[in-house]
Amino acid sequence: MSTPPAGPRRSIDWRRYGVAAAPFLAAVLVAMVLLLLAGVSNPFDAFRRVWEGSLGSADKIPDTLITWAPLTLAAAGLIVTFAAGLWNIGIEGQIVVGAIAAAFVAREVPGPAVVLVPLTLIAGMIGGIVWGLFAGVLKVYGKVNEIFGGLGLDFVATGMATYLIIGPWKRPGQASTSGTALFRREAWMPTIADYSWLALLVAVAAVIGVYFLMRGTSFGMKLKAVGSNPRSAFLLGIPTGRYMLGAFAVCGALAGLAGTIQATGFHHKLVPSVSGGYGFLGILVVLLAAFRAAWIAPISLFFVALSVGAVQLSYPPLELDSAIGGVLQGILVLLVLLASGLQARRFHLRSKGVGTTLVDEGAGPVLVEE
Amino acid sequence: MEELATIVASASPLVYAVVGETIAEKAGVINLSLDGSIMLSAMTGFSVSYLTGSVWLGLAGAIAVSAAIAALIAFASIELRLNQIAVGFVLTLLAADLSSFMGDSFVGEQAAHIEPMSIPLLSDIPFVGPVLFDHNLSVYGSYLAVAAAWYFLFKTRRGLELQGVGERPEAAFARGVPVNALRYLYTIVGGAFVGMAGAAFSLDVQLGWRENLTLNYGWIALAIVIFGGWHPVRAAVGCYLFGGLQLAALKLQPVLPDLSQILPILPFALMIFVLLLVYLDWFRRLGDTHPRLRRLLASDPPSGIGVAFRRE
Numbered sequence: 001m002s003t004p005p006a007g008p009r010r011s012i013d014w015r016r017y018g019v020a021a022a023p024f025l026a027a028v029l030v031a032m033v034l035l036l037l038a039g040v041s042n043p044f045d046a047f048r049r050v051w052e053g054s055l056g057s058a059d060k061i062p063d064t065l066i067t068w069a070p071l072t073l074a075a076a077g078l079i080v081t082f083a084a085g086l087w088n089i090g091i092e093g094q095i096v097v098g099a100i101a102a103a104f105v106a107r108e109v110p111g112p113a114v115v116l117v118p119l120t121l122i123a124g125m126i127g128g129i130v131w132g133l134f135a136g137v138l139k140v141y142g143k144v145n146e147i148f149g150g151l152g153l154d155f156v157a158t159g160m161a162t163y164l165i166i167g168p169w170k171r172p173g174q175a176s177t178s179g180t181a182l183f184r185r186e187a188w189m190p191t192i193a194d195y196s197w198l199a200l201l202v203a204v205a206a207v208i209g210v211y212f213l214m215r216g217t218s219f220g221m222k223l224k225a226v227g228s229n230p231r232s233a234f235l236l237g238i239p240t241g242r243y244m245l246g247a248f249a250v251c252g253a254l255a256g257l258a259g260t261i262q263a264t265g266f267h268h269k270l271v272p273s274v275s276g277g278y279g280f281l282g283i284l285v286v287l288l289a290a291f292r293a294a295w296i297a298p299i300s301l302f303f304v305a306l307s308v309g310a311v312q313l314s315y316p317p318l319e320l321d322s323a324i325g326g327v328l329q330g331i332l333v334l335l336v337l338l339a340s341g342l343q344a345r346r347f348h349l350r351s352k353g354v355g356t357t358l359v360d361e362g363a364g365p366v367l368v369e370e
Numbered sequence: 371m372e373e374l375a376t377i378v379a380s381a382s383p384l385v386y387a388v389v390g391e392t393i394a395e396k397a398g399v400i401n402l403s404l405d406g407s408i409m410l411s412a413m414t415g416f417s418v419s420y421l422t423g424s425v426w427l428g429l430a431g432a433i434a435v436s437a438a439i440a441a442l443i444a445f446a447s448i449e450l451r452l453n454q455i456a457v458g459f460v461l462t463l464l465a466a467d468l469s470s471f472m473g474d475s476f477v478g479e480q481a482a483h484i485e486p487m488s489i490p491l492l493s494d495i496p497f498v499g500p501v502l503f504d505h506n507l508s509v510y511g512s513y514l515a516v517a518a519a520w521y522f523l524f525k526t527r528r529g530l531e532l533q534g535v536g537e538r539p540e541a542a543f544a545r546g547v548p549v550n551a552l553r554y555l556y557t558i559v560g561g562a563f564v565g566m567a568g569a570a571f572s573l574d575v576q577l578g579w580r581e582n583l584t585l586n587y588g589w590i591a592l593a594i595v596i597f598g599g600w601h602p603v604r605a606a607v608g609c610y611l612f613g614g615l616q617l618a619a620l621k622l623q624p625v626l627p628d629l630s631q632i633l634p635i636l637p638f639a640l641m642i643f644v645l646l647l648v649y650l651d652w653f654r655r656l657g658d659t660h661p662r663l664r665r666l667l668a669s670d671p672p673s674g675i676g677v678a679f680r681r682e
Contacts, residue, residue: 034471087455147455148593152642155586159635166631177631280463287456321581323470330464337457341450 023335031328038320046318050309050325055301060308062194066266067276067304069196069203070095070258074282075289075296076203076210077254082291083214084247085227090135090150091255091279093157094128098256099263100161101127103180103270106187106263107169113186117198120187120264121257128256129249131157136248140241162272169270179271189265199261204297206254211293213250223247255279281307281326284333290340303329373617374501381613382505382512383408383570383584387591388598388605389515390563394440396523396600397556398536398674401443402458404564405588406465407436411568413473416579420481425573428481432572433565439465440561444554451678462588469581476579484508484574508574512606515563519602532556536672539679549679567591586638597645600672612641 032043040046048056054064074091081088088094102124109119131153138149166175189196214220225233226243234240262274285303289295310325387408394401401407411432419428439461446452484506492503502513523529532552534542539549571584590612598605615637623630 038471087459145596148596148642148645151589151593152639152645155635155639155642159632159639162635163629163632167628283459284463287460321471321474323467323474326467327464327471330460330467334457334460334464337452337460338446338450341446341452345450 023332023339026335027328027332030331031324034324034327035320038324040318040320046313046320049312049318050306052309053312054305054309059194062191062196064301064304064308066196066199066261067308068301069199069265070261070276071278071282071285071304072203072297072300073206073254073258073261074278075285075300076206076293077251077258078282078286079210079214079289079291079293079296080223080254081247081251082286083220083223083227084244085230086139086244086247087147087283088132088135088150088248088251089147089280089283090131090153091251091282092275092277093135093150093154093279094131094252094255095259095262095275095279096154096157096161097131098124098128098252098259099270099274100157100164100259101256102260102263103164103169103183106183107180111186113188113190116184116186117188117190117264120260121202124256124260124263125253126256128252128254128259130252132248132252132255133245136245139248140244158272161270161274165270165272177272179267179269182268183264187264188268189261196261196265199265202257202261206257207293207297210250210254214293219243219246281329284329288333288336371497371500375504377610377613377617378501379505379509380575380616381609382509383567383575384587384591384594384609384612385512385567385606386515386563386570387567387588388594388609389519389602390436390560390567391591391595392560392598392600392602392605393519393523393532393563394557394560395595395675396536396672397532397553397560398539398672398677398679399444399447399553399557399560400454400458400676401440401557401560401564402455402592403439403443403461403465403588404591405584405586406462406469407439407561407564408568408571408584408588408591409582410439410465410469411436411565412572412576412584413469413476413568413579415565415569416481416572417473417476419483419573420476420479423482425482425484428573429566429569432569433562436565436568437558437561440557440564441554444557447678448550448553451680454676466582466585473579473581477581478578480578481573483577506574508570511566512570515566516602516606523602533672536674539674543679553679590638590641593642593645596671597641608641611644612637615640 035043035046052060054060074095077094078088078091081091102120105116105120105123109116111119134153135146135150138144139146142149162177165180166177169180170176171179171181189199191197214224222233222238223243223246225236225238226240230240233243258278259274262276262278263270266276267274281303282300285296285299289299306325306328307322308325310322313320313324314322387404391401391404414435415428415432417428418431419425422428443454443457443461446457447454486504486506488504489510493499495503503510521529523532531542531547534545534547535549535552535556543549567587568584571587572579576583594605594608594612597608616634619633619637623633626633
């Protein structure tokens with residue numbers, strides 16, 4: 001007895017893969033054109049350098065992974081705020097405040113690594129939660145759009161970090177925006193053979209946690225209800241405001257962990273640009289992942305490989321600006337968005353009256369309006 | 371008095387950006403890409419001016435870049451029904467990175483810039499003359515942009531039509547107004563103003579190009595549009611207020627040397643919180659108890675903002 005064909009899901013739809021691959025190939029093409037315009041005679045050589053500068057050589061892999069951890073944490077947190085329909089632009093500030101809190105513990109608290117490292121992580125989480133809740137309170141009780149409230153809090157967080165670095169926490173002898181003095185060794189993220197295993201563990205745990213939070217818990221389900229239709233969620237008796245605050249708190253906690261890893265695992269000190277822009281980059285990761293938690297880990301890895309690897313292009317003989325990594329990321333996300341819109345439009349034209357969204361399971365902010 | 375003249379000049383790029391965004395949002399399309407658009411336009415304006423020796427070609431290039439980005443947002447929203455915030459955010463980051471990458475070889479160079487040109491007679495008026503009429507074409511253009519946008523939006527038929535497209539697209543459509551065509555038009559026109567903002571930075575106010583030359587000005591412009599309640603004149607006032615905050619921060623640097631590094635950041639944070647203040651409910655309620663204040667207070671966004679219009 002053979003099993004009957006179970007609808008279109010079982011058979012491999014090659015056209016679907018084609019649609020998925022086209023934006024990627026187009027992004028690579030655009031990058032090649034840009035590289036040619038910038039005077040690179042062989043773009044493939046540039047791609048090889050990016051690969052060897054990130055995942056392609058053994059001594060670069062630890063550097064790439066210590067960057068992967070904060071980006072993945074930020075993206076995991078954003079999955080939760082996006083599910084609630086929130087644009088958490090304040091995530092950059094949440095990372096910075098997490099880093100400040102971790103730096104405070106690393107500087108002020110005595111003790112061995114066994115005590116200090118968990119304490120920095122907890123402090124970072126608290127810092128991120130506080131900053132996330134600020135944006136949440138402004139949104140829920142002040143009716144302040146979270147994009148602008150978050151942006152203002154980003155500026156304030158950066159100002160605080162800069163003030164601490166050149167003021168109270170300045171290096172003995174000289175105040176400089178290059179950062180505080182290095183933390184004591186006991187506060188650094190532990191490593192085995194250059195691999196910051198704890199940072200990786202935290203990031204992996206966050207992804208798994210968010211995956212199950214959104215899939216298997218009543219909090220996650222109700223959050224999605226709040227995100228997809230706040231009014232009907234409210235009428236069904238879900239306290240929407242409290243759920244939004246909850247989303248800000250979860251995202252803030254994960255962003256704070258990202259900040260902790262940036263401070264104690266990467267820089268080993270507090271620097272003004274401690275967020276590394278991973279909050280905003282995380283938004284791109286989540287958009288590319290179409291709000292699905294399972295996809296953020298591999299997409300983050302691809303993104304950091306581009307960012308870390310592109311630094312190689314700034315050295316001789318090429319001496320390009322390493323922003324080409326960001327250009328490629330941006331073009332890729334833009335093209336994937338446009339392709340999904342085109343696909344939805346064709347689908348819509350074929351079966352008139354049925355709207356569709358980029359989002360599986362009807363969760364998250366609707367990217368394609370019905 | 372000198373300080374006022376400085377504020378008027380240094381706020382001129384923001385004025386362009388805010389007028390452009392107001393027009394687009396009034397028609398119902400949010401162009402969130404401002405921060406990146408301004409940066410890429412600033413880079414384009416400077417590099418074209420550097421390569422051709424012509425400020426005007428530089429300006430044209432700057433306008434073309436931001437208008438193209440705006441057109442893309444309109445296309446994604448109107449044809450593909452994609453979320454305007456998502457597309458705008460991606461374009462913000464993309465345009466900023468593009469400006470860093472493509473502008474790398476122009477850092478530190480010098481190019482033709484907008485020449486000072488005081489207006490005869492008008493610049494001789496005591497007080498007002500030196501403050502308003504002793505600048506250059508870019509600054510005068512910023513006044514014109516505000517006045518023209520105000521007149522167009524509130525005093526012409528086409529302007530009313532534009533507001534209808536943003537407020538009640540269904541009603542406008544029922545009356546035979548081509549809603550989506552006009553949304554394209556006004557988003558692109560708004561983008562052109564954003565491009566002028568970029569050029570005003572690199573060819574006038576900041577002279578030259580370096581990475582992140584205009585960082586965060588686009589975000590401030592977006593905030594000021596809300597602060598201005600989608601009214602070009604009130605938005606312009608917001609720009610001058612921001613210029614004043616910046617100048618104050620600059621003047622305070624020698625007085626408070628400990629804070630000199632963070633003072634330049636403060637106007638950005640302050641401006642956002644001024645916005646939050648006027649957005650709070652109790653502040654809005656002032657308008658009900660004191661009707662004379664209402665014109666100064668924040669107003670609601672166009673009700674059709676951010677949502678694609680569809681016929682059926």
